[in-house]
Amino acid sequence: MQYLPNLFFALALIAGMGFFLMNIRKVSRNIKLGKDVNRTDKKPERLKNMIMIALGQSKMIKRPLSGFLHIIVYVGFIIINIEVLEIIIDGLFGTHRIFQVPLGNEIYGFLIGTFEVLATLVFVAVVIFWLRRNVSNIKRFLSKEMKGWPKNDGNNILYFEMVLMSLFLIMNATDTPFQQAGIGNVVSQFISPLFDGFSLEVIHTIERSAWWFHILGILVFLNYLFYSKHLHILLAFPNTYFANLNLKGQFTNLESVTTEVKLMMDPDADPYAAPPEGAEDTVPEKFGASDVADLNWVQLLNAYTCTECGRCTSVCPANLTGKELSPRKIMMDTRDRLEEVGRNIDLNKGTFVDDGKQLLNDYISPEELWACTSCNACVEECPVNIDPLSIIMDMRRYLVMEESAAPQELNMMMTNIENNGAPWQYNQQDRLNWADEE
């Protein structure tokens, strides 16, 4: 009977980690539904970006207040997790503060003291985050796409963190021998007097409960990631590593188009030539994207990485002037559709069965796509190098090349380019007239 808690702990740990790994596999499978794109070049530069931007948070601090608060939560999260290691060992082997003796009171006290200070700072930062989301009128948290689940999701994460930090401090405050030893209880010594009137037994029960709820809470939170926007704490790293390294002005040249254009412009090409051997059955490649599987895997990784902070939308010229377009919504829609496709695959034993829906129209409207000025402000602003513009461009390509569904004025512009080599209706022979006018 005395091993029952250890056994229960081991089972909870296995269940928590197992479920988490299963879900991560699903995320990974969904991302791989995207088309191939080679992002294995320039490894040193990629590594540097990951270290600077994901680990070093270099783009977060462009907005000093939220950037600073985020760094507190981020550093706190990583460092306090060292304590989780001790909790896991204690839980599995029925020990109590296993690191205290080998590390010695001085070092152990210093570590726990640091954790307590960080936990307090995280708690304060998270409360400020909550106030920013729910009390201050910060426009990017009030957008249309942030109603309902996205708003609750954001708050849930903050509540989780508040509760976990409180449990950690309460656990220390009610650990009587730890308080009596007086090492590292820099914050909890002020919480401890709250329990003065309680019997030792009650205090011990509170300590045990806090300990259990703390570790179980961490396991639940770990699995909550998969259902929330919070996956960025993991995916920010691969996302910054695999991000586009070219100049932002450079858009991809579609290779499938190059082949066709070359064929068209080749005077020796035989328009009636039979397709090459074995090519009869291949479906010609679709131009652009109308659904998530037409996007590349980095774009899908982008979608899972997005934590809906809305910095992109807050700098988007179209959004700032009241247009439907919101780069954040483009990313959220891409992720939601990808999730839907993933669930479809799960239900149908590994294959996608057409559900009559797609990313275009069912999630993202042409009106949103046509409002983009391709100014790259959203790409520049994203703290983890997400590229909403590339998705917008791929969907425009589909609209124009597969559906001929450009706005009428753009069709006129394109006809002019085809006929006169200029977007306006001028005669090509007048191209040099400017030089002689005054």
Added chain:
Amino acid sequence: MADMMAQGKEPEVLFWVGAAGSYDDRAKKISRAFVKILHQANVDFAVLGTEESSTGDAAKRAGNEFLFQMQAMMNIEVLNGYEVKKIVTCDPHSFNTLKNEYPSLGGKYEVFHHTQFIQNLISEGRLKIDDTTLKGKRVTFHDPCYLGRGNDVYESPRDLINRLGVNLTEMKRNKSSALCCGAGGAQMFKDAEKGDKEINILRTEDALETKPHIIATGCPYCNTMMTDGIKFKEKEAEVQVKDIAELIAEANNL
């Protein structure tokens, strides 16, 4: 270019005028101002004239990759035929497309935005900017998206403006956080989607906050958008919208 080729001469640089610079009445003035600067610096340049065609940038940003690549390959055939090595243009869209999107289609050139090219002329000692003509004017610079964020060129235009002897005052959104004028991504050629404001008006308000005498631009499309914004705000009497090339031509009394 054809004439030069016929005479067996190889120009130092090809001036890519662009559709706006060739046909748009406002942008033509920018082309002429830039040519005056090239003449003053004794630059031996050529233009393609009637052989120049749209780079295809607008078609590409509108999603028509076919039309873009057709235009690109046609232009590349002409440019390679004349063995062009160096290109300068006043249009950041042409600059970006020629520099970044033509190479993989077979067009590899050294491409300069005119502010970069003029900066080089100055550092080579071939051109001087008179810093007395415009002295004391308050100037703000609007970053074109495809020069700034698109290609990380922020300093060349600012360096030239500082050489004019004017007071350069930055807008609250500048350089990498600059707000678009609203013309890019083929928006120039269509009405905006439904909203509560035009983008160029918002950007003009940014500029007006700096109380400028002159809004300097480095792109013919930005120029149009800002000029329209100033007209909308009825500030034409107080505020001018000028390309940096025009300001230099004016400073040097060209």
